[in-house]
Amino acid sequence: MSRASAQAGKVSRRGLLLGAAGAAGLLLVGWGVIPPRSRQGKPELWSVGEGEVALNGWIKVLADGGVALAMPRSEMGQGVHTALAMLVAEEMDLPLARVQVVQAGADKIYGNVAMFVASLPFHPALSEGAAPPFKVRAAEWLVAKVARELGINATGGSSSVADAWEPVRAAAATARAALLGAAAAQWKLPVAELAIVEGMIRHSSGAQAHFGQLARSASATPPGTVTLKAHADFKLLGRAAPRLDLPSKVDGSAVFGLDVRLPDMAFAAVRMCPVLGGAPGAFDANVALRMPGVVRVVSLPSYAGSTAGVAVVASSYWQAQQAVRALNIAWRHPVGPLVDSENIRQQLLNEVGTDSGFEFYAKGDVKAAEAAGSRVVEAVYDAPYLAHATLEPMNCTAQVRPDGISLWVPTQVPQMAAALAARVAGVRADQVAVTVTQLGGGFGRRLEVDVVGQAVRIAMECGGRPVQLIWSREEDFGHDFFRPMQVARLRGSLSDSGELQSLSVASAGDAITPRWLARTLPALAGPMDTPDKTTAEGLFDQAYRVPHQSMRHAATRHGVPVGFWRSVGHSHNAFFLESFVDELASAAAVDPVVFRRKLLADAPRHLAVLNLAAERAQWGQPLPAGRARGVALHESFGSIVAQVAEVSLVGTVARVHRVVCAIDCGQVINPDTVAQQMEGSVVFALSAALFGGVDIEGGAVKGGNFGEHRLLPMAQAPEVQTHIVPSHRPPAGVGEPGVPPLAPAVGNAIAVLTGRRARRLPLA
Structure with a gap:
């Protein structure tokens, strides 16, 4: 050629x-x-019993006139089963007690679209404005379409109500319209003359029927024009309502993962290599097999990011646990240096001094502003690895039969659990049936499916016998997917008059999302890491008006398994930023609330939340001797929360007496749930802020139980007061936004008491 x-x-x-x-x-x-895929779904998605009629993929009418809602989200104490049932009850004018919650199937209509759209790294000034730029609207449209096509059912990101707000209400309103149409046709009356009162369709002539009597006709009646209720017409939403899951939790009938009991069920206990990434070497299985009740010893490879180990199956969990502990296993360590948390911290401190990484947001000219400013304030903050410490340890019950697999598992991602089970057993995903139990705490830990892979592998060795795998507390702490360690260097320049002219943040820490995708959704994990919003959220997207800004993050990869922890990056980034804002206020000799008010001139929602919290906490009023107040404001998951903490010191440990919370979370579904979540968030966050931290030496986690990983005692729980800012905006998150402001509010109060700034968590 x-x-x-x-x-x-x-x-x-x-x-x-x-x-x-x-x-x-x-x-x-x-x-x-x-046009995007419809989320109404077809009636065929339901299994129907005697007298039951499904009207779409979400709504089934029961024979007695009640309604069943297909529930795709997991209940882990956040009240989602009640919230979504309230949407249906509102649109159908049905008493809440008449709405039954039934676990949804695996159809794509149940996928969580809002969670994926919220992962886009846009600054709120762009995405929440009156007219978002085309690139924002196009990206949100495209991601929403892809999410609908994927149909991934996940409970996370405080997104359940936000995601259900339109499709569930639309499904209920469509069912309502069809039922009214069926009544009108049957009674030969205009639809406009009919009304629904407490689940009964009525006419002034005396004609009436409940939904069950009209459902069959309604299934063949076109709904016509469907209109969602206006805010002014709400009768249930925004008012306190009893939790649907409360009675069963009071009388003990609620079924959590550990409550599952099946005929001829065996139990399994596991020991994983203490060194992260290691594996078992030689051991004598007969030591365990000779012990009472033991039926199997199973070697376990790594599944979905787990550390390899050994499991023992026995007639009771106690027997299995005693036997697995008796094994003398020669552990094989991974090749290369073993991870050490203090070494990692030093590497991160070096990293933030280099201004490397991806710049999530930039505005103006920071260097010029610093050169022109009268004072530059700089500080370095850091936060440790954290464990989830769910009170219900990791567990899964699995049964492997020739015709398929059955799982009973407390999970936030049932489809991913089914997909991993299918891969482990070599069957199709549609041969896996998943029963989602109640979750004894999730906090992001149950977005992982490692325990499912282990349980299925164990059950494959048990000849069709169901096996319940339970992790000990030591295994739970030692093999978590930890909140990443993170370090941030913050710099701010002040003018002669004390105005904040520039703010730059350089942070460093492992990125969660690419690691999570690789182990749970390998088909979606790309060959290269893309910028992960969770690393910089709460820093690049803050609402303060600062003329010159630069926000960058260096995504690292240190070999420690990391995962989503309640409020994710916001949990430590709020501590960094809101503590530093107090430092800037001190340098400018301005009250911290007044300083923030000036910075929120262009953010009326944030300002309203801050003012409400300050007013209800009586900011500026005298406190008893030895007490001080600290304030913090933070937006996460679409909600804005301000907290004022009243703190004293007992020795070197902070004692928090009262926390005043103000929140704007959009349209409130159930105000009682909002208050409960703020209270739970404060206690959860306070345990982490005062005591939380995971140390790793020689590749192994130090401390294996609550003796080393302290929780806040009930006697030290503060009084929590919650105040809600009324809003007609669509609902935003509630389960996580109360966590981020707590640590900086307490830290800022400690600084007032001691005159010293705590820049490292935990505060104790």
Whole structure:
């Protein structure tokens, strides 16, 4: 071939590649403008009993006139089963007690779209404005479409109500319209003359019927124009309502993962290599097999990020646990240096001094502002690894039969649990049936499916016998997917008059999302890491008006398994930023609340929340001797929370007496639930702020139980007062936004008491 011909061949191949890329781009654009997949779903998604009629994928009418709601989200104490049932009761004018919650199937209509849209790293000034730029609207449209196609059912990101706000209400309103249409046709009356009162369709003539008597006709009646209720017409939403899950939790009938009992069920206990990433070497299984009740010893490889280990199956959990502890296992450590948390901390401290990483947000000219400012304030903050410490340890019950697999598991991701079970057993995903039990705490830990892979592998060795795998507390703490250690260097410049002119933040720490995708959704995990919003959230997207800004994060990878922890990056980034804002206020000799008010001139929602918290906490009023107040404001998951903490010191430990919370979470579904979540968030966050931290030496986690990982005693729990800012905006998150402001509010109060700034967690 001549040189000219060879060159022509190169050009031709390049042209083919460009042509293919162009064609792919056109296909993507064409697909993008197609209307998104409907989330109504078909009645065929339901299994129906005697007298029951499904009207769409979400709503089934029961024979007695009640309604069943297909529930795709997991209940872990956040009240989601009640909240989504309230949406249905409101739109259908039905008493809440008449709405029954039934676990949804695996159809794509139940996927969590809002969670994926919220992962886009846009600054709120762009995404929440009156007219978001085209790139924001296009990205949100495209991600929402992809999320609908994927249909991933996940309970996380404080997104359950936000995601259900439109599809569940629309499904209920559609069912309502069809029922009214069926009554109108049957009674030969205009629809406009009919009314629904407490689940009964009535007419002034005396005609009436409950939903069950009209459901069959309604299933064949086109609903016509469907209109969602206006805010002014709400009768239930925004008012306190009893939790649907409360009676069963009071009388003990609620079924958590550990409560599952099946005929001929065996129990399994596990020991994983104490060194993260290690594996078992030689051991004598007969030591365990000779012990009472023991039926199997199973070696376990790594599943979905777990550390390899050994399991023992026995007739009782006690027998299994005693036997697995008796094994003398020669552990094999991973190749290379063993992880050490203090070494990692030093590496992160070095990293934030280099201004490396991805810049999530930039505005103005920070360097010029610093050069022109009268004073530059700089501080370095850091936060440790944290364990989830769910009160119900990790567990899963699995039964493997020739025709398929059954799982009973407290999980936030049932589809991912089914997918991993199918891969482990070599069956199709549709051969896996998942029963989601109540969750004894989630906090993001149950977004992982490692325990499911282990349970299925163990059950494969048990000849069809169901096996319940339970982790000991020591295994739970030693093999968590920890909140990442993170370090941040913050710099701010002040003008002669004390105005904040510039703010720059450089942070460093492991990125969660790419690691989570790789172990739970390997098909979606790409070969390269993309910028992970969770690393910088709460820093790059803060609402303060600062003319010159730079927010960057260096995503590291230190070999420690990391995962989503309640409020994720906000949990430590709020501590960094809100503590530093107090430092800036002190440098400017301005009251911390007054200083923040000036910075929120362009953020009326944030300002209203701050003012409400300060007013109800009586900011500026005298306190008893030895007490001080600290304030913090933070937006996360669409909600804005301000907290004022009243603190004293007992020796070197802070004692928090009262926390005043103000929150704007959009449209409130159940105000009692909002208050409960703020109270729970404060106690959860206070345990972490005062005592939380995981140390790793020689690749192994130090401390294996609550003796070393302290929780806040009930006697030291503060009084928590919650005040809600009324709003007609769509609902936002509630389960997590109360966590981030707590640590900085307490830290800021400690600084007032001691005159010293605590820049490292835990505060004790």
